[in-house]
Amino acid sequence: MQYRTVGRDLGRILQIVSLMLLVSVLIAAINGELYAIPAFVASAIVVGGLGLGLARRYRSAPEPGKLEAMVTAATAWGAVGLLGSLPFLFVAWTIALDPYPAWANTPAMTDTVAVFLRPVHGVFESISGFTSTGLTMAVVEEELPRSIHWWRSFTEWIGGVGVIVLTVAILARPGSGSLTLFESEARSEKIHPSIVSTVTEIWKIYLGFTLAGIVLFLVAGMPPWDALNHAMTGISTGGFSVHADSIGHYGSPAIEYAVIPVMVAGSIAFPIHYLILKGEVSNFYRDIQTRWVFVWFTAGSLLLTGLLAVNGQYDTLEETFRIGLFQFVSATSNAGFGTATLGGGTERVWTAGPTFLLCLGMLTGAAAGSTVGGLKLVRVLVLLKGTVWQIRSVFVPETAVRHLRLGARSLDKTQVEREYTEAAVVFVLWILFLMLGVAVFLWTLPPSYPAEYVIFDVMSAQSTVGLDTGITGPDMPEAAKVVLIFNMWVGRLEIIPVAVLLGTVLERLNLYR
Numbered sequence: 001m002q003y004r005t006v007g008r009d010l011g012r013i014l015q016i017v018s019l020m021l022l023v024s025v026l027i028a029a030i031n032g033e034l035y036a037i038p039a040f041v042a043s044a045i046v047v048g049g050l051g052l053g054l055a056r057r058y059r060s061a062p063e064p065g066k067l068e069a070m071v072t073a074a075t076a077w078g079a080v081g082l083l084g085s086l087p088f089l090f091v092a093w094t095i096a097l098d099p100y101p102a103w104a105n106t107p108a109m110t111d112t113v114a115v116f117l118r119p120v121h122g123v124f125e126s127i128s129g130f131t132s133t134g135l136t137m138a139v140v141e142e143e144l145p146r147s148i149h150w151w152r153s154f155t156e157w158i159g160g161v162g163v164i165v166l167t168v169a170i171l172a173r174p175g176s177g178s179l180t181l182f183e184s185e186a187r188s189e190k191i192h193p194s195i196v197s198t199v200t201e202i203w204k205i206y207l208g209f210t211l212a213g214i215v216l217f218l219v220a221g222m223p224p225w226d227a228l229n230h231a232m233t234g235i236s237t238g239g240f241s242v243h244a245d246s247i248g249h250y251g252s253p254a255i256e257y258a259v260i261p262v263m264v265a266g267s268i269a270f271p272i273h274y275l276i277l278k279g280e281v282s283n284f285y286r287d288i289q290t291r292w293v294f295v296w297f298t299a300g301s302l303l304l305t306g307l308l309a310v311n312g313q314y315d316t317l318e319e320t321f322r323i324g325l326f327q328f329v330s331a332t333s334n335a336g337f338g339t340a341t342l343g344g345g346t347e348r349v350w351t352a353g354p355t356f357l358l359c360l361g362m363l364t365g366a367a368a369g370s371t372v373g374g375l376k377l378v379r380v381l382v383l384l385k386g387t388v389w390q391i392r393s394v395f396v397p398e399t400a401v402r403h404l405r406l407g408a409r410s411l412d413k414t415q416v417e418r419e420y421t422e423a424a425v426v427f428v429l430w431i432l433f434l435m436l437g438v439a440v441f442l443w444t445l446p447p448s449y450p451a452e453y454v455i456f457d458v459m460s461a462q463s464t465v466g467l468d469t470g471i472t473g474p475d476m477p478e479a480a481k482v483v484l485i486f487n488m489w490v491g492r493l494e495i496i497p498v499a500v501l502l503g504t505v506l507e508r509l510n511l512y513r
Contacts, residue, residue, distance in 0.1 A: 011054025018048030039090035085122030129155030134239025134466020160236025239336025239466035269369030288407030332361035336466025343469025373464030
């Protein structure tokens, strides 16, 4: 294990985050929030200083292998989430102390901003942002400064593609080291033979969809500031909003329908977007994951609509369908935008049936290689088809030559066993970490909270969704906040890098002996 390599690459990633903080200084200035500028500058100095120090100290370290890349990914996402909390803390301190003259435009302290005087809340918000989750400690988002709105949206926008992918794009280091880091962030398919060209193409597509989302939202009637933030958090399937009621704030069917295609776009793998944009439209149905994105979104939305209609939850069939469609796509794309109240904490709003259906959508997620979390549809398909394949193997001779068809791929016995084992390991670990979060919730929360709501909020964190049932918030017990931070971190990294990091730490401490 080359710890110097991990330190060097972690330093480079932190330097990129410091650039994000410096960009945010400009946003604070444009919005006249001059009091917030020192907070972002100070954050940039701290993060950039740490990054520069690590990168220089270990600049001669060798290129990363798979082990180093996994440990780097797990460590970097934790460090970025921790240090990304500094603007929340520093801005809250600035408003509380009010040390500047009137021209700095320091606002009065609000309850929502005061929440971030506690470091754990800033860490929660930062991890939620960088993991593109969208769960929040901000009770009333309208009370937040615009510079904080921007930082929340910016962290989700960068986190949707990945801080490592951004680092590879900016540093433009060709070679096996960059490829290994790229793959450690749960990405494997390349668009071009060159990894740098692949990453550059991903960012071009991502930026294009973001701009298209802004235009679409403006046409639908969303104000410019709202359109900018929601386009960033929509295409990243993050879900942070500038309003406490999320997309439901507008009460506009046109806006709700406009958000759906942006969430769907974030659910499709970037290599497929590239092919479609080149004119190969047949990939909408030829690619197995993309095909199942639309099949699953359609079937789940119709089933949810039916359950809500049977419950008589909403006044008209159109409203029931619109809410069913929006909420299922939002949950399964892991976007986490809301147009309806799902739960009121201890008070039931949605019954167990619709709630667990959304849980199933959050569990599966959408396409690998997109911005979504969850298990990913390709793993679900491998588990389902692989299980049938394993059962059928009992009834055929051992000498038989068998293949498993998975979309355009034909897998032989060795490939099936390798991919099936990987999917099964991820699934088992995913469920174990989910059970850990649920156990902590049940231990720390009063028994009056419905069990399905407890499972829902933990599932939302680990699938990096951001929907909640009224449990998640600043009044939660500290242990519940910490375990959700852990679940979000685990879910964004898709389990394996976390398991590798934990194994490395245990080995370093000689706890295996």
